[in-house]
Amino acid sequence: MKFEKPILVTKPIAPDREEFLRRVEEVIDSGWFTNMGGQHNALEAELARYLAVENLSLFNSGATALISALKALDLPVGSEVITTPFTFAATPHAIAWNALNVVFADIEADRMTLSADAIERAITPNTSAILPVHVYGFPCDVEAIEGIAKKHNLKVVYDAAHAFTTELDGVPISNWGDITMFSFHSTKLFNTIEGGALVYSDRNLGKKIYELRNFGIKVFDPDEDASEGIKNKDFVSNIGINGKLNELQAAWGRVLLKEVGTEQKRRGLVADAYKELLADIDGIAVPELPSGASNSFQYFPVLFRSEAVRDRVYDRLLAGNVFSRKYFYPLCSDFSVYENLPSSRSSNLPVATDIAGRVLCLPFYGDLQADDIRSIVEIIKSGID
Ligand code: T4K
Secondary structure, three states: OOOOOOEOOOOOOOOOHHHHHHHHHHHHHHOOOOOOOHHHHHHHHHHHHHOOOOEEEEEOOHHHHHHHHHHHOOOOOOOEEEEOOOOOOHHHHHHHHOOOEEEEOOEOOOOOOEOHHHHHHHOOOOEEEEEOEOHHHOOOOHHHHHHHHHHHOOEEEEEOOOOOOOEEOOEEHHHOOOEEEEEOOOOOOOOOOOOEEEEEOOOHHHHHHHHHHEOOEOOOOHHHHOOOOOOHHHOEOOOOOEOOOOHHHHHHHHHHHHHHHHHHHHHHHHHHHHHHHHOOOOOEEOOOOOOOEOOOOOOOEEEEOOHHHHHHHHHHHHHOOEOOEOOOOOOHHHOOOOOOOHHHOHHHOHHHHHHHHHEEEOOOOOOOOHHHHHHHHHHHHHHHO
16 A cells, blocks of 8 residues: 555644735735734734633744743853753753753653652752753643642753644643743644744733843833833843744744644544544554543654664555654654763653653644545554564
8 A cells, every 4th residue: 555645644734824824915015024013912812812821932933932931031151951852852952052961850651751759869969950842742740740830949941842722621731830831833733833832820020021032122011120220231232133033934834723623523533433443453552641631733753663673564554655753762862962961861750761762743634534544554563473
């Protein structure tokens, strides 16, 4: 069996063409193309409403958002931030870009997210924060992590790149932690082509995040700044970055937001179809979300019995013109820039090492046809036997 056209791991949704083009004309006519313009500010408000959160700041990528989140918390330079190795490179990179030390800790087998026990074991007097990832939209053990953070006075930044709309018992996932980052890259369920956002509960962080996103240029605050008058030297208050989302991408996001719910429903049907067809096959398991968690429908990961079987299935799919992905193999701790860290030893990360060797993300998008799903499963079967 070989597909005529390649089947990729995802197929991004695009906004309604006519409505988007109307917005493009609005942007052109406005003469305002970036730097927190009308489309940008409207999208911030619409997303905050959609996600039922109070404070949301847009960025031009999830990576710049994550870098800025850690920066906003003023963690001591050289302090340690505990994170998972079972993630995309952007997660540990955000720590390193802030001149903080990356410390990898192991994951739980069921959720594939940072293990609370492993976090506790990794804490030293030099630990300043935890950076867990809701990988594939599987919520971390947020209650346990909150307990640890309180006990040891640590900050928590969640990487929710895969967890757009995820809720736990009806509560938005960004309710936990000091700051939560979402990615709006085109491979994500909701996308602005490139983009991301930070959500936070402490309103005071908003001004700092706004400034960090705009080179650190100070926002004039009439209460604080008027008495002294802004001095020239204080014009830039922090070492910021250019993290601004432009007007065209914001316009794209505004139109697309209306279609996300439909795409999620369609992906739900695709997930059901896969589950039904995969249920009776030995040697492959579909990880279950923890109870109370809603599905973001970002990825469809499966676990094989061994690395050899996973790799054989991957190769068979490839031969059939199906591009599944080994997210997240290799582990970030195996990248040459991190492999020499003491926490990168595989003996420190047995569960992550095992899962990364057996996982595969199958093609997953609303437009995937029932016949195609059946053919993909047939190829998988041939690789397992
Ligand atoms: N934290 C986590 C946990 C993340 O997973 C990510 C990003 C981040 C942080 C950082 O967020 P951003 O700064 O990206 O907003 C992709 C994405 O580029 C990346 O956003 C994502 N995670 C990562 C898991 O996947 P690649 O290198 O696998 O992308 P690529 O180009 O191989 O594309 C993947 C598949 O999607 C291919 O089959 C082709 C298809 N595709 C791709 C694009 C760009 C399309 O069909 N259309 C497209 O426009 O990283």
